[in-house]
Amino acid sequence: SAVISQKPSRDICQRGTSLTIQCQVDSQVTMMFWYRQQPGQSLTLIATANQGSEATYESGFVIDKFPISRPNLTFSTLTVSNMSPEDSSIYLCSVPSRGNNYGYTFGSGTRLTVV
């Protein structure tokens, strides 16, 4: 299955600032997914990032707040903009493992704390 390197693993940020999270995959993948996991909660899909096109955002998430880049088939970034304490969460990227029948592989996650 794919191996994902996600950075940073954690960060503490001041409100009003922005943080960019990176995910590097060891193989080419068409779709990458970004999730948010708020403290003690389940995972919520933020957006789907396809190479060469605009990301598709889920209800409740907007591009101005969570801009995504997907410059090639192995890399993507998610920026959390103008942060507030409510943005404190774990953010994870995910890619299909050898096709959808094998489930998905997740990055190690970025634990973000906004103070």
Add this chain to the structure above:
Amino acid sequence: ELKVEQNPLFLSMQEGKNYTIYCNYSTTSDRLYWYRQDPGKSLESLFVLLSNGAVKQEGRLMASLDTKARLSTLHITAAVHDLSATYFCAVDSGTYKYIFGTGTRLKVLA
């Protein structure tokens, strides 16, 4: 809109006991996945269930899928402390997007 519910949300059990976690979903899907998450860690894939009646087993865990009832179960046999974690089911919405269940936080007591 696809909704996925798990129960129980919290489960505290003694070592050696058996228990079942349930995952119900609201619309048709024939792909369901189970994941494990340890505190502060990412998600680890446990099972991929792709058809009605599918049953998968790994060690003390067994997962099954009933697509007609829109129900999956994760059965724990003779629990051990190492199984303490949060378990999530996730359902494929049909567009390669997962909808995750609420999660079940399992604590196995020695």
